[in-house]
Amino acid sequence: MAVSLAQPQTRSLPPRRILPGFGLSLGYTLLYLCLLVLIPLSTVFIRAGTLSHTQFWAIIDDPRTVAAFKLTFGASALAALVNAFFGLLVAWTLTRYSFPGRRVIDGLVDLPFALPTAVAGICLSAVYADNGWVGRVLAPHHIHVAYTQAGIFVALVFIGLPFVVRTVQPVLQDLETDVEEAAASLGATRGQIFARILLPTLFPAVLTGFTLAFARALGEYGSVIFISNNIPLRGEIVPKLIMDKLDQFDYAGAAAIAVIMLLASFALLLLINLLQWWSRKRLGMA
Secondary structure (H helix, E strand, O other), X not given: OOOOOOOOOOOOOXXXXXXXXXXXXXXXXXXXXXXXXXHHHHHHHHHHOOOOHHHHHHHHOOHHHHHHHHHHHHHHHHXXXXXXXXXXXXXXXXXXXXXXXXXXXXXXXXXHHHOOHHHHHHHHHHHHOOOOOOHHHHHHHOOOOOOOHHHHHHHHHHHHHHHXXXXXXXXXXXXXXXXXXXXXXXXXXXHHHHHHHHHHHHHHHHHHHXXXXXXXXXXXXXXXXXXXXXXXXXXXXXXXXXXXXHHOOOHHHHHHHXXXXXHHHHHHHHHHHXXXXXXXXXXXXX
């Protein structure tokens, strides 16, 4: 009779966590998120759900609403695109060069984070008004910034720049210069080094910073209303339109517009997560 020498298979136990309390911590986390995020946001969808399909579409298709959406999304995308370029330039300068006052400039980058948006709007409107420091130089050339759509663009650039700089800066700090020096020693030009070595590594971070700046600009209200003319169909952004509907007690109309903004924000968050996953996978960290 043959005797089997195979060892009986033992069931591997999951590794024991060093810190206990995962279930309790997860429960508190979900409760916290539900009370402060999910439940308040769900009320917007519930309020908008009281409208019929025809009523909902009539609010969204209104010329005033369409103009506000075009201005908000267009100015936000353009401002984020400008910030992607200049944010990369600022991050490169602060990371790769040492000069007097570098720490001061690095600290000033975070100023839009700490500055109240209303204060930022007042300062920008005072500087870019026709009698302001910058406005008085531009006015003789028939260039007007304050109380125009250009002022909205300036305000969105101001509040969005730190998102790109702080996203790209850590990647530049971790990027070794040995590869660049090796490529230069092999005869590569500066353009080739940037296009083939630096840009592929920096592109995911720049794209993430662009998306963060774009998402931040979509919801900006305080700084924009001070530098824009806030005229419907000409200089009105979506947050201002929502506030007007709330002042008129049109809660369902405000909720309908807010639903579109929430869906756009969710799409941007999903895009950010996909970009981060793609970046980690590309760098071999996934």
